[in-house]
Amino acid sequence: MNSSTLRKVNQFGKIGNIIITVMLVLIIIITIVIAGVTVFLSNVPEDAAVVSVTGNAKISVDDKYFEMIWNHLSEEASYTSSDEPTSFLPLEDENMQVKFSLYNQDFTSAAIRSEDNQKTIEATTDTFTYQLGDFVAVLICSVVFLASVIVSLFMLRKLFKEFAKCESPFSENIVKKMHFFSISLIPLAVFSSVSETIAGSFLNPEQNVSVCVQWGVIIAFVVAFCMGTIFKYGAQLQRESDETL
Numbered sequence: 001m002n003s004s005t006l007r008k009v010n011q012f013g014k015i016g017n018i019i020i021t022v023m024l025v026l027i028i029i030i031t032i033v034i035a036g037v038t039v040f041l042s043n044v045p046e047d048a049a050v051v052s053v054t055g056n057a058k059i060s061v062d063d064k065y066f067e068m069i070w071n072h073l074s075e076e077a078s079y080t081s082s083d084e085p086t087s088f089l090p091l092e093d094e095n096m097q098v099k100f101s102l103y104n105q106d107f108t109s110a111a112i113r114s115e116d117n118q119k120t121i122e123a124t125t126d127t128f129t130y131q132l133g134d135f136v137a138v139l140i141c142s143v144v145f146l147a148s149v150i151v152s153l154f155m156l157r158k159l160f161k162e163f164a165k166c167e168s169p170f171s172e173n174i175v176k177k178m179h180f181f182s183i184s185l186i187p188l189a190v191f192s193s194v195s196e197t198i199a200g201s202f203l204n205p206e207q208n209v210s211v212c213v214q215w216g217v218i219i220a221f222v223v224a225f226c227m228g229t230i231f232k233y234g235a236q237l238q239r240e241s242d243e244t245l
Contacts, residue, residue, distance in 0.1 A: 006167070006168070009163055009166065009169050010163065010164050010165065010166070012160075012163060013160045013161065013162065013163025013164030013165070013166070014160075014164045016156075016160035016163065016164075017157060017160040017161050017164055020153055020156050020157040020160055021157060023153060024150065024153045024154065024157060027146060027149055027150055027153065028150060030146065031143060031146040031147065031150065034139055034142055034143055034146065035143050037139060038136060038139040038140055038143060041132055041135065041136050041139070042136050044132055045132075046131040046132050046133040047131060047132075048132060049131070049132055050129060050130065050131055051129070051130040052127050052128070052129050052130075053127070053128050053129075053130070054124055054125060054126070054127045054128070055105060055107075055124065055125035056122070056123070056124050056125075057102065057105070057107065057121075057122075057123045057124075058120060058121070058122055058123075059102070059120065059121040059123065060115070060118050060119075060120050060121075061118060061119050061120075061121065062117065062118055063117050063118065063119060066119045070121075073100040073102065073121075074098050074099070074100050092112045092113065092114055092119075094111065094112075095109060095110075095111045096109065096110060096111070097109055098110045098123075100123075102123075105125060106125060106126075107123040107124065107125055108124070108125060108126050109123065109124050110122065110123040110124070137198065138198060138199050141191075141194060141195040141198050141199065142195060142199075144191050144195070145188075145191045145192050145194075145195040147191075148184075148187045148188040148190075148191045148192070149188060151184050151187070151188075152181065152184040152185055152188050155177070155180045155181040155184045156181050158177050158180070158181075159174070159177040159178055159181050162174050162177050168238055169231070169234075170231060170234035170235040170237070170238040171235055171238070172235055174231060174235070175228060175231050175232045175235050178224065178227060178228040178231055179225075179228045181224055182221055182224035182225040182227075182228055185217055185220055185221035185224060186221060188217055189214050189217040189218050189221060192214045192217055193212050193213050193214045196212040196214070197212045200212060
């Protein structure tokens, strides 16, 4: 290989090794801090701190469209007023139990107000209670996720170190390091998806939280695996060329 090209490959490896080493140290420190906080909070009674959260929404609708929109929104309603409603429409200025979903949020009570030529629906969600145990579960998932990041960065650092000292980028050692790095992205994708899903359900309990998939990490795995295959083929050609010479 051309000496100038090889020098650039080695320089790329050295710079990459420095950057990854700095990132690795920072993430290890963050992981240790979060792990320490997790251990501390796990020894604190769950009811030592309790947080209650209620979501609210204000929906303004033109009078002539209100009936259509209300019938579309409400699934079941029970009126708290002693007077029976004169129609299937809700009574105004009366709090009622009603179930409907809007923008991925579930509401359980509402009150209707009239303002000018509009009706306003003031809806609320159920009250959600957080305890320390819920927060500890999120922290544990964060620690596991960060541990998987550390493993992937460690594998990537080994790959850059190999680039820094290699005599050819198409060597067996580089192919092996690239393969290990691509495999390390699989648990990273799994743990990051699980962590984001659990964190989403904790931070947004009133929403219908779906399973999160880290497509970016999955794509990175596919790219790294393909690059490993290409470098493996290049290493094979390099070996055949050396044997011929």
